[in-house]
Amino acid sequence: MQSYRKVEVIVGIFVLIGVLSMSWMAIKLGQIGGMGASGYSLKATFADAGGLRVGADVMMAGVSIGRLSSIALNDDSEAAVTLEIQNDVELSTDAIAAVRTKGIIGERYVRMSQGADDEVLTDGDELEETESAINIEDLISKYIFQGKE
Amino acid sequence: MMNTVEKQSMMVQWLGGLGRWCLQSIEKIGDASVLSAVSLAYFFKRPWQGKHIVLQMYALGVGSLIIMAITGAFTGMVLALQGYYTLAKFGSESLLGSGVALSILRELGPVLGALMLIGRAGSSITAEIGIMRVTEQLDALQMMAINPHARVILPRIIATTLALPLLVSIFDVIGLAASYVVGVELLGVNSGAFLGEMVAKVIPMDLYAGWLKALCFGFLVGVICTYMGYRAEPTTEGVAHATTQAVVVSSVSILILDYVLTSFFL
Amino acid sequence: MIRTQHLSRKFGTMTALDDVNIHVKPHEATVIMGGSGSGKTTLLRLLASLECPTSGNIYFSDESLVGITQKRLYELRAKMGMVFQYSALLNSLSVFENVAFPLREHTDLDDFIIQTMVTMKLEQVGLRGFEHMMPSQLSGGMAKRVAFARAIAMDPEVVFFDEPTSGLDPISAGVISNMILDLTKKAKMTSIVVTHDVHAGLDIADHVILLWQGKVIMEGTSDMIRNSDDARVLQFIEGRPDGPIPFSRSETAFVDDLMHKPGTVRMA
Structure with a gap:
């Protein structure tokens, strides 16, 4: 019976290590729980959010400051997007959100540029200024048809 | 030269064999489901088998820890090395962290972990139960008013189901750490880019998918290996055959189930 | 103590037991004898x-x-013990733990009492x-003795x-026979x-049941068996290779098989 106690302790340590590994991954990598507690959400509407996905980065000056948490079509046939921004980042009310691409063939992300206003955005506010995704196909076709006219 | 009648009869024989094989497989799947369902029902009945679950966690879970750590470390190292030279061609070494993390978390952790569990613990489950059958130990338990379903099968299925997600998480962490060492310390990828990309690309769904896979795989390994042992032919060759079968069948089922689960989560 | 009524057991098409009616009396040693496959x-x-059973009742x-x-059967099993052919000791447990196993599982006795009881049984x-x-360190005879001690650990009936x-x-065989005799004569158990x-x-038996091809062919005391003039009984107790219980188990004629005659029925 003494040896069973030992087995119990070792199994306990094993479970502890396993659960620690799980929670480390959850907090550090998945940012489960961490984000919701330390971030605030902003809404933005884009005429074209082509290529954006849930989980996409929100970056300012090349630094990640949050994530895209939801994307849906609103009734005006525009893309309504919710962004989760880290609490320590303050954005002015006239900050600009733009859909951009990392590199030429990289993935889409939301680029934020700071505005000039003194007031800051708080949880649930809507970003007024947005720039839609630049669609390379549209650009190319524009040039082609311009040439024909 | 074979005439048409002979060809036809060969075809019929072949088809008959295929049909028989299918029927037998379905019968076995049914038998295994019933056996594990009956056994798992004892989870809710007295006497409580907690002590035996802990003992099996020790034998199957803790026992597989070392091999998981080694496999995890080398998987992470190889992925980093291989990934680096592929990505370097496109000048996108910075993606190394996310590439390694996603492969390990979603696929390699659960699948390699399950395969290691089969090799280390699954085969021993089948052999042990098979030998208990051969040496009449299962009957002896019956005669001592101990239900072998509750005492022998149930704790093993529960133990593999609980242990694999834990083992896979340890595998993942060690794999990621090893890929960091190779990627950043040895190959000189920027540490910030490596970790930043890793954190940026991994979404909670990746983690959930990995854990859910590990849970399902652990359960499947437990069910198949206990079934194979319990229904082993009570001879020495029977147990040997059952052990081989258990490893083959559970490995193949894991790979098939992995495809099914992956297609659900993408 | 135990009775059977028209007991039959079939494995597929093979009949292992056919309409067996026996009665095991309490505090007696009943010996069931027969050749392999009987x-x-x-x-x-x-x-x-x-x-x-396939049909009949026990x-x-x-x-x-x-x-x-199952619940009731497990309650009755407290009154039963069994010594298996290959002892069936739980090989992950020591001799002590094997004998203590039924006590630990079915009683709330503390370690001190279990220790005493196990020591008594092993003695x-x-x-x-x-x-x-x-168990892996024991010889066959010793393993069987441990199995014996385990079977009587709960003082079964x-x-x-x-x-x-x-x-x-x-x-070792003599030792085991003596232990079975003691069990019935002194401890008043039914074996x-x-x-x-x-x-x-x-030597052991108070009552002998002789089986042949799934049927009871003779029943009675040891002396009745020894003095029986039934040819099958005589053949069995004298161990003669041929007699009413034939040497050859084949069902087809030897000559037919050698000649590969068409229509020959062959055993699988």
Whole structure:
């Protein structure tokens, strides 16, 4: 019976290590729980959010400051997007959100540029200024048809 | 030269064999489901088998820890090395962290972990139960008013189901750490880019998918290996055959189930 | 103590037991004898309720074992012990833990009392001092003695023995036979022994049941068996290779098989 106690302790340590590994991954990598507690959400509407996905980065000056948490079509046939921004980042009310691409063939992300206003955005506010995704196909076709006219 | 009648009869024989094989497989799947369902029902009945679950966690879970750590470390190292030279061609070494993390978390952790569990613990489950059958130990338990379903099968299925997600998480962490060492310390990828990309690309769904896979795989390994042992032919060759079968069948089922689960989560 | 009524057991198309009616009286040693394949092990497994009969019924002190709930069967098992052919010791446990196993599982006795009881049982089989050995370190005879001690650990009313002396040297076999005798005569337990060892069997028995091809061919005291003039009984107890129980198990004519005659029925 003494040896069973030992087995119990070792199994306990094993479970502890396993659960620690799980929670480390959850907090550090998945940012489960961490984000919701330390971030605030902003809404933005884009005429074209082509290529954006849930989980996409929100970056300012090349630094990640949050994530895209939801994307849906609103009734005006525009893309309504919710962004989760880290609490320590303050954005002015006239900050600009733009859909951009990392590199030429990289993935889409939301680029934020700071505005000039003194007031800051708080949880649930809507970003007024947005720039839609630049669609390379549209650009190319524009040039082609311009040439024909 | 074979005439048409002979060809036809060969075809019929072949088809008959295929049909028989299918029927037998379905019968076995049914038998295994019933056996594990009956056994798992004892989870809710007295006497409580907690002590035996802990003992099996020790034998199957803790026992597989070392091999998981080694496999995890080398998987992470190889992925980093291989990934680096592929990505370097496109000048996108910075993606190394996310590439390694996603492969390990979603696929390699659960699948390699399950395969290691089969090799280390699954085969021993089948052999042990098979030998208990051969040496009449299962009957002896019956005669001592101990239900072998509750005492022998149930704790093993529960133990593999609980242990694999834990083992896979340890595998993942060690794999990621090893890929960091190779990627950043040895190959000189920027540490910030490596970790930043890793954190940026991994979404909670990746983690959930990995854990859910590990849970399902652990359960499947437990069910198949206990079934194979319990229904082993009570001879020495029977147990040997059952052990081989258990490893083959559970490995193949894991790979098939992995495809099914992956297609659900993408 | 245990009765059977028109007991039959079939495996596929093969009939292992056919309409067996026996009565095991309490405080007696009943020995079931027969050659290999006579169905004696099947009968023992049916009596111990390890298997279910195809038809017929088994009564354990007037309670039917057919269709019994598992809960009730496990309660009755407290009154049964069994010594298996290959001892069936749990090989992950020491000798002490094997004998203590039923006590630990079914009683709330504290370690001190269990220690005392296990020591008593091991003394009874002459293995006191071997508590810490593992089953893999024991010889066949010793393993069987430990199995014996385990079977009587709960002081059962009935003890089943499956080939208790097979595979043992003559001395160990004698020791086991003596222990079974003591069990019935002194401890007043009921023992049911399955064996093909004629001499050990007849020495132990108060009541002998002789099986042949799944049927009871002779029943009575040891002396009745010894003095029987039934040719099949004589052949069995004298161990003659040929007689009413034929040497050849083939069902087709030898000549036909050699000639590859069409229509020859061959055994699979």
